[in-house]
Amino acid sequence: MTFMSPRSACRAVCVLAVLFLWQAAFAQTRVASPVAPPADKAASPTQSADPPPSMGVVEWLQRMHAASRQRSYIGTFVVSAAVGNLSSARIWHVCEGDQQMERIEALSGAPRTTFRRNDRVMTFLPESRVARSERRENLELFPNLLGAPDSTLADLYSARVTGRDRVAGFDADVVQLVPRDSLRFGYRVWSERRSGLVVKLQTLDGEGNVVEQSAFSELQLDAPVKMHALSQMMASTAGYKVEKSELQRTTAQSEGWTLKTPVAGFKPISCYRRAMGGSANPENTLQWTFSDGLASVSLFLEPYDAQRRSQEVVLTLGATYTLTRRLSDKDGDWWLTAVGEVPPQTLEAFAQGLARTR
The missing domain is CATH 3.30.200.100 (MucB/RseB, C-terminal domain)
Incomplete structure (x- = not known):
């Protein structure tokens, strides 16, 4: 990731799915190949198998990333920082084949609605009646995998399951991603047990303190989100000044x-x-x-x-x-x-x- 950018109200946007759409606008993410379930537990995209009892950091991240790209859902996403900042957003996410689309409605801070279809982003600012259109290749997905991850990730982080929990009514594996040096943060990730979708994320400093936390407070998996309906909303710029970057x-x-x-x-x-x-x-x-x-x-x-x-x-x-x-x-x-x-x-x-x- 980053789901807030430039932060506060938009931070819920960047940490989505988790940690997407950071308004500072970085660049270049590809879809990671999903980890295939064992042959005796083959599952459909909407009913994934339980994760194997032991996986390395690359396998965990592949699974999480694939879930963020394959599942349709609606949810309320809340981001909080250790200093007390709190922001939230309502998210509609839909997948059709290799097409991805989201609508993110800021629930805190200045009114703002952001649509993304693949790498094309449109942000509506109703107070100024401005709609900003841009292309973003890096959408700050968590995990922010650049294509299928290679073994070098295992040189930078280790992963271990530390327990189970429930988030927004879903059973989740709690996975700790531990950096091997002081140049990067660690993460504690709640991964929905059946699909691998990230439903909660804590960013940890070198002493293990939580510097930021993001989570779904409410989530509907496999929701009936229609890409055509979101596309029409994204194209409805009447009454707005469109600024292209x-x-x-x-x-x-x-x-x-x-x-x-x-x-x-x-x-x-x-x-x-x-x-x-x-x-x-x-x-x-x-x-x-x-x-x-x-x-x-x-x-x-x-x-x-x-x-x-x-x-x-x-x-x-x-x-x-x-x-x-x-x-x-x-x-x-x-x-x-x-x-x-x-x-x-x-x-x-x-x-x-x-x-x-x-």
Whole structure:
């Protein structure tokens, strides 16, 4: 993931299914192959078999990710942070073959309704009568698998079942995902026992403290959600000013950037030029995104503007950290905004490793 973005009311959106649609808008997720049930327990997509008694981290994550892509449901999703922030959203999710569609209605904060059909996202802001249309390749699903996960995930996290529980009326396995270093958070995941759908998620710091929790307070699995009906709602922009934001694919190398010191476990997955709200040079704003297979970090780079940028800070909202930093080289100054659901030392490592190549 991240289901809140830029956070608070939208945070329920990003942690959906769990942790999708982060409004900061990262980039690139594919569907993981589901784990096949044992031959003597073959099950339909709506009646999956119980999980094997012992699975590794990759197998657990495959199962959770496949469930988030294969099940239709309606539910109320609540996100809370250790500092007391609370937000919620009503979610309608439908699958038809390889087509995915959601409607997410914010129940807290400013009114907002977000629709997603595959990688196309439309956000309606009724107070300003604005509808924002954009393409998002990375939808912050939890688990945020980039295609079928490889064995490197097992080098970064371990997984173990710690018990059983009930969430929103459903039996769930409680799975602990433990990081093998201090560069990433741990997770405690409640996975619906029959399907593998994530119904509750806690993000844990290095001492095991809960920094953020998200869960369905009410859930209807295999709900009669109609993709055609959601598509019609998404297309109903009458009375709204439609603002379109398109990404332009590029490479960090061609833009003159490199990460001279890689951050362990994190691999570059996309690089775009994108328009950022308030940027004086939207065509020069670069978004470079990295992932370890679960956690994501986005680096936003733009020319430094002394009239707009002055304070270097590290901010946190739940499990999401933001670092801002002025970078200087012989050719001028740049402004870095690093955002990710990772510990602050991970963002610092990225900031320290960035360098200009021209």
